[in-house]
Amino acid sequence: MSALAGFWSLLLGTLVSLSLYLLYKGGVVDFNSDLEESFWGAGLAFVAAVVVAAIVTPLTAPKRDEELRGLVYGMGGVDLKGDVLAGDAAWYRSPVLLGLIAVALAALFYIPVF
Numbered sequence: 001m002s003a004l005a006g007f008w009s010l011l012l013g014t015l016v017s018l019s020l021y022l023l024y025k026g027g028v029v030d031f032n033s034d035l036e037e038s039f040w041g042a043g044l045a046f047v048a049a050v051v052v053a054a055i056v057t058p059l060t061a062p063k064r065d066e067e068l069r070g071l072v073y074g075m076g077g078v079d080l081k082g083d084v085l086a087g088d089a090a091w092y093r094s095p096v097l098l099g100l101i102a103v104a105l106a107a108l109f110y111i112p113v114f
Helices: 003-025 034-059 095-110
Strands: none
Touching: 003 034
16 A cells, blocks of 8 residues: 555545544434444445555555665565574564464454353
């Protein structure tokens, strides 16, 4: 996503959510509760942000490779030996292990406790 797409996505998503809230408070749109309006507002704001980002990003120029070199690993020019995090091969920093722990904790917290 380009910076311009990020700005317009955030702005228009916020405006969509605010508009729905004002329509609800004005009695134009009816919801069963404030919570229901909040859920719909968040969902519509998300959809608006994604649509705006998908439209604006291809219309804006991407960053040049020189601007990205050293910022992302895929562009090259990054010294992995000198990188503190990449050089640390401790077992507890394994992405696979951390991912498995995160999934196990999510499953554990999902189980209802009686």
